[in-house]
Amino acid sequence: ANEERSFIAVKPDGVQRGLVGEILRRFETRGFKILALQLVHPSKELLSEHYSDLAGKAFFPSLLAYMQSGPVAAFVIQGKGAVKIGRVMLGATNPQDSAPGTIRADFALDIGKNVCHGSDSVEAAEREIGLWFPQGLKSYTRAVDTVLYE
Ligand code: DAT
Ligand code: MG
Numbered sequence: 564a565n566e567e568r569s570f571i572a573v574k575p576d577g578v579q580r581g582l583v584g585e586i587l588r589r590f591e592t593r594g595f596k597i598l599a600l601q602l603v604h605p606s607k608e609l610l611s612e613h614y615s616d617l618a619g620k621a622f623f624p625s626l627l628a629y630m631q632s633g634p635v636a637a638f639v640i641q642g643k644g645a646v647k648i649g650r651v652m653l654g655a656t657n658p659q660d661s662a663p664g665t666i667r668a669d670f671a672l673d674i675g676k677n678v679c680h681g682s683d684s685v686e687a688a689e690r691e692i693g694l695w696f697p698q699g700l701k702s703y704t705r706a707v708d709t710v711l712y713e
Pocket of ligand 2: 681683
């Protein structure tokens, strides 16, 4: 259960604004292990797969254009409650509704430029990790994990 994984990405606006380190820091200091880390220029094919559940939405074309406007910092976090806590740390999809202290509330104003992505279920995380890291992941141990968990 401490091995749960989530796919997190800093979107192009977050990369342009220099927020990669700050966002990564929040997940690291919370205790999550960074399992993979890569700057990606996503193809339209990758993004269409990633957001396939939104293909029918009116904002889908602009969402894909936005996600292709620059590199995305893609990473995988691992730890207890990674998916749910990841979503909580991101905040509500619309930054106008995000709780203070969340990434979207602290760094964004517009739903179309909401800085970050996080998987919304364990199944989605597995699918997204496979899409963004087709090379696979290699796990490793950290001494701190024996201190973090009871
Ligand atoms: P989330 O990213 O919180 O999982 P989602 O999966 O419903 O939200 O949507 C994916 C992204 O699409 C979201 O981060 C921003 C964009 N988006 C969602 N709803 C939108 C809307 N009504 N108008 C414009 N962009 C939207
Ligand atoms: Mg989503």
